[in-house]
Amino acid sequence: MIRFLITCLAVGLALATSAMAQSSPGPLRIEITEGVIEPLPFAAPVFIAENAAAADVAQDITRVISADLRGTGLFREIPSSAYISTITSFDSPVQYADWKAINAQALITGSVEQTANGQLVVRFRLFDVFADQQLGEGLQFVGSPDSWRRMAHNVADQVYERITGEGGYFDTRVAFISETGPKNARLKRLAIMDYDGANVQYLTDSRNIVLAPRFSPNGDRVIFTSYESGFPRVYLLDVATVQRRQLEGLPDTMSFAPRFSPDGNRIVYSEESGGNTDIYLYDLNTGQRTRLTEAPSIETAPSFSPDGSQIVFESDRSGRQQIYVMPASGGEARRISQGQVGRYGTPVWSPRGDLIAFTFQNAGRFHIGVMRTDGSEERLLTASFLDEGPTWAPNGRVIMFTRETAGADGAPALYSVDISGRNLQRVATPGMASDPAWSPLLP
Amino acid sequence: MRRSLYASAGMHIGLIVWVAIGGIVRESDPVEFQVTGVSIISTSEFDAMTRPQTAPAAPVTDTPAAPEVTSPTPTPRPPEAEAPAPEVAQPAETAPPEAEATPDVADLQTPQAEVTDDIAALPSPPQGDPTAAPSATPTPQEAPRVAPTPAPVPEPEVETAPDVVEQPTTPEPSDAPVEEVTPSAPEEATTEIVTEAEEPSAGSIAPQASVRPTARPDRPASVETAAPAPAETAPPVAEEDPLAAAIADAVAEAASAPAPTGPAQPAGPPLTAGQRDGFRIAVQQCWNVGSLSSDALQTTVVVGVDMARDGRPETGSIRLIEATGGTNSGANQAFEAARRAIIRCGANGFDLPEESYDHWRSVEMVFNPEGMRLR
Missing domain, CATH: 3.40.50.10070 (TolB, N-terminal domain)
Known part of the structure; x- marks a missing residue:
C-alpha cells in the first residue's frame, strides 16, 4: 500500500513539474500558411x-x-x-x-x-x-x-x-518577325524593339522570308533562318552593324531552328538530309559541324540548358511529337513529356534552369506550357486557336509567344504571360508580329 | 378456337406492320409540277411582234424618248489577285517593304553603355519621423465653424457625492473578555426519540457484514531455504524493485528541477483556440506573397515581434529569428513581406484580450509559404 502511494506521488510530482516547465512563459507562436496573392x-x-x-x-x-x-x-x-x-x-x-x-x-x-x-x-x-x-x-x-x-x-x-528578389527584365529587347500583307502572301522582316514595343527597327528587308530569330547570350548577335538562297539556311547577324552572313561550311541542304549555346561559341540547329532531319552542333570559331542525333525520325527545335550540359529538343520518334533531353555532346536521349495525348514541340530551357517552356497541341487547340526539366509538374498557361514559339524573359518568370487568330483575317501578335499563368498581355507592336526572341539584359 | 386466335393475331400483326412500314414502301410524294402559263397567238400576231426588231430603228410610238443617260464607261473590275492587299494599320510600314534594304544602323547604336557606366549610390535622405501622423497639408477642408472662437469651458455641474459602497469589513479583534458559552444540545427537532436499536432495518439492502479477505498464504519455506547463498549476501540494492528505482529517479528529478518562480508565470487566462485563430487570420490576410520570387516562396521564416498592450506590434521589435529552405536573398524578401503583413494588419491593433497580455506580449510568427507556391 505504501509502495502504491509512493508511486502515485512520484508520478504526480513528475507530471506537475513537466507541466510547469511547459507552461513557463515564452513567446506565443502562431503559424501562418495561407496568404493572399495580389499586386x-x-x-x-x-x-x-x-x-x-x-x-x-x-x-x-x-x-x-x-x-x-x-x-x-x-x-x-x-x-x-x-x-x-x-x-x-x-x-x-x-x-x-x-x-x-x-x-x-x-x-x-x-x-x-x-x-x-x-x-x-x-x-x-x-x-x-x-x-x-x-x-x-x-x-x-x-x-x-x-x-x-x-x-x-x-x-x-x-x-x-x-x-x-528576382532580376528585372525591362532593359531588354525583343527580336521578332514583322509581318505585312494578306495571309497567303505575307511579307516578313526581321525586326527588333524594346521589350515594351518601343523603338522598333528593321534588320532585314522583306524580299526573303525570315524565321525564328534567336539572340546570342550577350545580345550582340542574332541568328535566324532565311530563304534568301531559295531554301532555308542559317544566317548570323551582328546587331550593331546589321551585317549578316551565312554560316560557312554547311552543306547545301535545309538548315533551320538555330539557337546559341550559353557560351555563345556554338550553335545547335536542325539539318535536313535525304528526307531526314537531325540535330547538329556548329562551332562558330572553327566551322566544325557535329551531328548529335542519328534517327530516322524528325529531330528539331533544340535548346541548350543554361549550364550548357544538356539539350532539349522535339522528336516524333515515338510516333507523336514529344520532348526529349540528351547530353550536349549527343548520345542517348530520354523522353520527358509524359502526356498520353497531344503533341509537344518547340521546347525552350528557362534561363534559371528550372523549367522548360513548350508548345502543346491537342484537340485543335494550342497551348503554351511549362514543365520541370524531368517532365514533372506540367502546367498549361494559355489556350487559343494558335499559340506557339515561347521565349523566356531573362529572369525566367515571364514567357513571350506568338498568338494567331483564326480565319482568313487571322493575324499573328505577340503576347506575354507570367509562369503562374496570370497576367496574359498583348505586347505592343506596330503591326503583325511573330516568332519573338527575348534578349538578355542589355549591358 | 386456337385457330381463330392465331388468325386474329396474324391479321393484327399484319395491320401493325403495314401501318408501321407502309410509309417506307409507299411511293414518295410526286414532285410538284411547275406550271407556266402560256398563251396561244396566231402567225400574224407573231410576225407583228417580231417585225419591229428587224425593222430599221424608228419611233413606233409618239411617246418622247427618254433622255439618254450618259453613264461613265464601265471599267472592268480588276481581278482579285491583282487587288491591293488590305493594309493592316502599321505606322512603321508605310514605306514600301524594300525601302529598308539597308537598315538604319546609326539608330541601333543607342548609347546603351552610357547608362550603366555611371551608377552611383546616393546618400540617404534625412529620416522622417516614422511615428508622425499624416501631414495635414492636403487634408480635406474642415467644415465652416459656426463660432470662430472656441466656446468657453462650461461650468462644472453640481458635484454629486460619489456613491458610497459599503465594503465588507472584518471584525477587529477586540480586547474585551469573551463570555464563555456553555455548550448545550440543540433544540428538539423531532417529536419522539428513536434509538439506534429501534431503527427499522428490514427494508435495508445494505450488506450487514463485509466479507473479510482471506489471509495471504504463507510463503513456502522451501523458497527461503532454497535461496542461493549469494542472494543472501547480495547488497540490498540488488533486491530493489525496478519500479522503485524508477520512482526514486523521478522523485529525484522532480526535486532537482528548478522551482518556478511566481513573477515568471504569465498572468491572466491563456488565449483560447478561437482567439489564436483570429490572430492568425488577421495576419495572413495582409501577408501578400504575390510579388515574392520563387526563391522567397521556398523560404519559411520565423519572425519575432513584441506587442503593445493595445494590440499594436512594436515596429522596431520585428526581427527575423529563423529562415529555412531558401537562400539569404529569399529569406530577406520573405522577411520583408512578413514584416509588411504584421505592420499593415496590426496598424489598428490586433483583437487580443488585454487580460491575457502576458501571453501575447511577445509573439513568434511562422510564415510558411508551402501552400502558396506554384504547382
Whole structure:
C-alpha cells in the first residue's frame, strides 16, 4: 500500500513539474500558411525636375517606370490623386504616415537633371513605407537624353529586383518577325524593339522570308533562318552593324531552328538530309559541324540548358511529337513529356534552369506550357486557336509567344504571360508580329 | 378456337406492320409540277411582234424618248489577285517593304553603355519621423465653424457625492473578555426519540457484514531455504524493485528541477483556440506573397515581434529569428513581406484580450509559404 502511494506521488510530482516547465512563459507562436496573392501597391510621384530642361523627360521617365512595374502584374500603381504628401525635393524626408494612409507599400522618388554638358542625370530612391525605411541605396544613372527610356527601364529593374528578389527584365529587347500583307502572301522582316514595343527597327528587308530569330547570350548577335538562297539556311547577324552572313561550311541542304549555346561559341540547329532531319552542333570559331542525333525520325527545335550540359529538343520518334533531353555532346536521349495525348514541340530551357517552356497541341487547340526539366509538374498557361514559339524573359518568370487568330483575317501578335499563368498581355507592336526572341539584359 | 386466335393475331400483326412500314414502301410524294402559263397567238400576231426588231430603228410610238443617260464607261473590275492587299494599320510600314534594304544602323547604336557606366549610390535622405501622423497639408477642408472662437469651458455641474459602497469589513479583534458559552444540545427537532436499536432495518439492502479477505498464504519455506547463498549476501540494492528505482529517479528529478518562480508565470487566462485563430487570420490576410520570387516562396521564416498592450506590434521589435529552405536573398524578401503583413494588419491593433497580455506580449510568427507556391 505504501509502495502504491509512493508511486502515485512520484508520478504526480513528475507530471506537475513537466507541466510547469511547459507552461513557463515564452513567446506565443502562431503559424501562418495561407496568404493572399495580389499586386503590391506602390506610389511613384513624378520625378523632380531639377531644371526646366528636364521637366518633360522627368514626366516621361516616371511614366515608363510605372508602366514597367504595372505591366508585370505584380504591382499596382496608386493614382496621384490619392496622394496626401507631395514630394517637393529629392532629399526631403519622407512622411511615411502619409503614404501608409493610402496603403502605398512602396514609394519611388526621383529626380531628373540635364547638366550643362547635355547629359541626363536620373536619381531615384525606393522606400519600404510600412517598415519606415529606405529599401536599398539610392542610385544615379547618367546618359544622353536620347537614352532616357533605358534609364527609366534601369530604375524599374532596380525597383523590381529589390522588392521581388528576382532580376528585372525591362532593359531588354525583343527580336521578332514583322509581318505585312494578306495571309497567303505575307511579307516578313526581321525586326527588333524594346521589350515594351518601343523603338522598333528593321534588320532585314522583306524580299526573303525570315524565321525564328534567336539572340546570342550577350545580345550582340542574332541568328535566324532565311530563304534568301531559295531554301532555308542559317544566317548570323551582328546587331550593331546589321551585317549578316551565312554560316560557312554547311552543306547545301535545309538548315533551320538555330539557337546559341550559353557560351555563345556554338550553335545547335536542325539539318535536313535525304528526307531526314537531325540535330547538329556548329562551332562558330572553327566551322566544325557535329551531328548529335542519328534517327530516322524528325529531330528539331533544340535548346541548350543554361549550364550548357544538356539539350532539349522535339522528336516524333515515338510516333507523336514529344520532348526529349540528351547530353550536349549527343548520345542517348530520354523522353520527358509524359502526356498520353497531344503533341509537344518547340521546347525552350528557362534561363534559371528550372523549367522548360513548350508548345502543346491537342484537340485543335494550342497551348503554351511549362514543365520541370524531368517532365514533372506540367502546367498549361494559355489556350487559343494558335499559340506557339515561347521565349523566356531573362529572369525566367515571364514567357513571350506568338498568338494567331483564326480565319482568313487571322493575324499573328505577340503576347506575354507570367509562369503562374496570370497576367496574359498583348505586347505592343506596330503591326503583325511573330516568332519573338527575348534578349538578355542589355549591358 | 386456337385457330381463330392465331388468325386474329396474324391479321393484327399484319395491320401493325403495314401501318408501321407502309410509309417506307409507299411511293414518295410526286414532285410538284411547275406550271407556266402560256398563251396561244396566231402567225400574224407573231410576225407583228417580231417585225419591229428587224425593222430599221424608228419611233413606233409618239411617246418622247427618254433622255439618254450618259453613264461613265464601265471599267472592268480588276481581278482579285491583282487587288491591293488590305493594309493592316502599321505606322512603321508605310514605306514600301524594300525601302529598308539597308537598315538604319546609326539608330541601333543607342548609347546603351552610357547608362550603366555611371551608377552611383546616393546618400540617404534625412529620416522622417516614422511615428508622425499624416501631414495635414492636403487634408480635406474642415467644415465652416459656426463660432470662430472656441466656446468657453462650461461650468462644472453640481458635484454629486460619489456613491458610497459599503465594503465588507472584518471584525477587529477586540480586547474585551469573551463570555464563555456553555455548550448545550440543540433544540428538539423531532417529536419522539428513536434509538439506534429501534431503527427499522428490514427494508435495508445494505450488506450487514463485509466479507473479510482471506489471509495471504504463507510463503513456502522451501523458497527461503532454497535461496542461493549469494542472494543472501547480495547488497540490498540488488533486491530493489525496478519500479522503485524508477520512482526514486523521478522523485529525484522532480526535486532537482528548478522551482518556478511566481513573477515568471504569465498572468491572466491563456488565449483560447478561437482567439489564436483570429490572430492568425488577421495576419495572413495582409501577408501578400504575390510579388515574392520563387526563391522567397521556398523560404519559411520565423519572425519575432513584441506587442503593445493595445494590440499594436512594436515596429522596431520585428526581427527575423529563423529562415529555412531558401537562400539569404529569399529569406530577406520573405522577411520583408512578413514584416509588411504584421505592420499593415496590426496598424489598428490586433483583437487580443488585454487580460491575457502576458501571453501575447511577445509573439513568434511562422510564415510558411508551402501552400502558396506554384504547382
